[in-house]
Each structure stands twice: as structure tokens, then as C-alpha cells.
Amino acid sequence: MIVSIGGILVQSDVLSAVIEANGIGYFVSVPLGVSCKLPPIGSEIKLHTHAIYREDRQELYGFFTREERDFFKLIVEKVSGVGPRSALNIMSKLSLPLLRDAIASGDAEILAKCHGIGKKTAERMIMELSHRDISAVVAKTSASNFQSRDMQSGNITDAIAALVSLGYKASDAERAVSNAIPRLGENPTADAIIRAALSS
Numbered sequence: 001m002i003v004s005i006g007g008i009l010v011q012s013d014v015l016s017a018v019i020e021a022n023g024i025g026y027f028v029s030v031p032l033g034v035s036c037k038l039p040p041i042g043s044e045i046k047l048h049t050h051a052i053y054r055e056d057r058q059e060l061y062g063f064f065t066r067e068e069r070d071f072f073k074l075i076v077e078k079v080s081g082v083g084p085r086s087a088l089n090i091m092s093k094l095s096l097p098l099l100r101d102a103i104a105s106g107d108a109e110i111l112a113k114c115h116g117i118g119k120k121t122a123e124r125m126i127m128e129l130s131h132r133d134i135s136a137v138v139a140k141t142s143a144s145n146f147q148s149r150d151m152q153s154g155n156i157t158d159a160i161a162a163l164v165s166l167g168y169k170a171s172d173a174e175r176a177v178s179n180a181i182p183r184l185g186e187n188p189t190a191d192a193i194i195r196a197a198l199s200s
Contacts, residue, residue, distance in 0.1 A: 002060060003069075006046035012038045014156065014174040015088070017062065019045060028062035029084075032092040032156050036181055037064070052076070052084055061088065071096055079125050082117075089115045092157070103129050156181070159193035173197075 005028065007021030014035055017028050028047060030038075039045055047062030048069040061084060063069040068091065075087040082090075090099070093114040102110045103126050111122035156177055163173035180196035181188070188196075 002049050002051045004046060004048050005060070005062065006044070009039060009041055009043050009045045012041065012178065014160065014178045015092070017045075017047070019047070019062075026060060028060045029088060030062045031068075031088050033068075033095070034062065034064055035178070036156060040182065050076075059084065063091075068096060071099070074129070075125070079128050081121055081124060086114075086116045086121075090117060102126075106130070155188065155190040155193060158190040159197060162190070162194050163197060 005019055005021055005026055007019045007026075009017060010020045010025060011018035012035060014032065015029060017030055017035065017038055019026050019028060028049065030047070034047070047064065048066050049063075050061045050069050050073045052059045052061070061069075061072060063072065072084075072087050072091060075082055075090065076084050090111070094102070094110070098110070101107070106126050108119055108122040108126055111117055111125060112119045114122075117125075159177050159180075160173045163176060168176065176197040177193055180193055183196055184192055
């Protein structure tokens with residue numbers, strides 16, 4: 001089982017990174033909270049990973065912290081009907097403290113706002129995880145840091161959606177936003193991201 005990967009970042013996109021380790025390039029799917037904080041191409045990087053093996057391929061999902069990785073694994077393995085893509089969407093939209101609080105309080109409405117997660121799935125997620133000690137998985141990290149990450153992730157999503165509405169293909173919109181982010185300051189607004197993406 002591959003639980004972490006360290007190497008050189010050779011490629012990045014809105015929801016993925018390619019890390020070269022010992023001459024092998026590994027494609028790693030990542031949530032927005034990770035992709036928007038990736039270092040420049042050519043930098044050393046380490047991600048905590050969860051590997052999912054299928055008959056025809058192996059998929060790697062990467063996170064900056066073990067807690068994020070472990071929560072992703074918990075969702076995928078314990079919540080019926082939620083696959084890795086849906087789990088990645090959930091973690092792109094909401095921080096771990098917000099997810100923990102939503103599950104503990106039974107707030108299906110906020111979970112249902114995640115792309116691909118309807119009300120029934122949100123309710124099932126609460127039912128199947130509420131009896132577990134989520135706090136043991138989720139690190140107590142500064143709330144302000146997570147709020148900042150949530151805001152930026154939401155702005156990235158809004159920027160991509162705006163470009164698609166302007167006629168961009170989804171893949172082209174993601175690429176334009178991904179290229180624009182490094183040129184902007186910390187926590188750029190959706191408007192700033194859109195302007196930078198259109199000027200690239």
C-alpha cells in the first residue's frame with residue numbers, strides 16, 4: 001500500500017499533480033485545497049496518499065496531512081454510494097472541521113451543497129459516520145486557516161464555472177485557472193482569478 005509519496009512536482013492542474021520519484025512519474029488526484037497550495041513546478045513535495053486498486057489501473061489520491069488522507073479513506077470505505085471522486089468533491093468544498101461539525105450536528109444541507117452529493121447521500125453520510133469518533137481522525141487545526149482555504153477553493157470553483165459559461169471547455173477552464181493562480185496573491189477573489197485566466 002502506498003501511503004505517501006515524495007519527489008519533484010513536474011506537473012499540476014486544478015485537481016491533480018504529477019510527482020516524479022526515482023525516475024517514475026506518479027499521477028495523483030488532489031482536492032482543490034491541495035492544488036491551490038502546490039509549490040512551483042520543479043519543487044520538492046510530499047503528499048500523504050490513499051491508493052485505490054482496480055482491475056485495470058491504480059489510482060492515487062494525495063493530501064498534505066495524514067488527517068485529510070484518513071478522512072478521505074473513511075468516507076470512501078464506510079459510506080455506501082460515495083466513491084473517491086465524490087469524496088474528493090466533498091473535501092474540495094468543505095474543510096475537515098466543517099465536515100466534522102456538519103456530521104456531528106446532522107447538517108445534511110451543507111453537505112448536499114457539494115458537487116454530486118444530493119440530500120439522500122448527505123443524510124446517509126451523516127448516518128454512517130455520526131457514530132464514529134471523527135475528532136480522532138480530524139486534527140484540530142486553526143479554524144481561520146481552514147476558512148481561508150474554503151474561501152479560495154470556492155473562488156476557484158466559481159471561476160471555473162464562469163469560464164465554462166463563457167464558452168470554455170471544462171478542461172480548458174481548469175487549465176486556465178490553474179495557470180492563473182500562481183500569479184495571484186493569497187486568497188484571490190473569483191473575479192481576480194477570472195481576469196487573470198482570461199489574460200493568460
